[in-house]
């Protein structure tokens with residue numbers, strides 16, 4: 684006599700037992716991963732007496748790798764959000780970590796953007812001005828600062844905050860990441876973009892953008908001549924923002940972005956400086972970021988039709 688068909692409750696029990704086993708394995712792996720991260724933190728502290736443990740380049744490479752190997756129906760934004768929580772939870776064990784967030788309009792949009800990236804555990808503080816955020820990072824009272832992308836309609840009167848990064852003084856904050864790296868489907872503002880600054884040098888990840896600021900003094904030069912100067916130096920640039928101080932020296936600072944990694948000592952920066960012989964030019968790479976994942980890379984299967 685054949686055994687009766689299992690009831691829906693019995694079938695659910697079998698599946699839930701398997702889910703419990705997987706959850707236990709996942710939990711065990713998280714505990715083991717944490718032990719390894721603690722050793723990573725010890726090495727960094729012993730070798731460099733590190734005050735900042737975050738490695739944005741490593742994080743970007745990890746997320747790209749994990750996203751590329753994903754399969755099945757689990758939504759990619761959720762998968763990557765889990766990884767972000769895991770990474771930042773781990774980072775907070777290595778040493779102090781905190782986030783200063785620009786919230787000029789008091790609407791919490793940058794807070795959301797920051798929390799999607801830096802997770803629900805890291806201490807975060809909102810600031811009404813971009814200058815305050817830059818000051819927090821320069822003073823070492825926060826590890827990373829989140830600010831509007833210059834030139835975007837979200838930036839307010841201190842939209843040119845990036846000029847505070849135009850300095851070769853050691854410890855000057857640099858741009859180290861762009862948010863969102865993974866655009867979350869339910870973020871309040873779908874068109875919001877931010878830059879992350881920190882007292883750290885950005886690292887190449889294999890797919891990067893760099894921000895280069897050029898300060899010019901003396902006779903006016905057109906935007907086309909600016910682009911030509913970049914081309915002559917071997918750099919393909921996109922204009923982001925400009926600031927005119929004016930005065931007797933007619934000081935202008937321009938911010939441009941190039942689609943590759945450019946280190947602070949890249950010899951093309953010297954060539955760029957010499958590309959404007961009739962004006963005094965200063966050129967500084969103010970940082971860069973790993974190119975965020977595109978919406979195509981984040982596509983996931985639609986839920987079943989009801």
Ligand SMILES: O=C(O)C(=O)C[C@]1(C(=O)O)C=C[C@@H](O)C=C1
Nearest residue numbers: 723737738739741742770773774
């Ligand atoms: O690889 C490191 O350097 C780590 O500190 C580990 C880890 C991680 O959890 O994987 C945590 C924080 C870093 O920003 C990058 C990665």
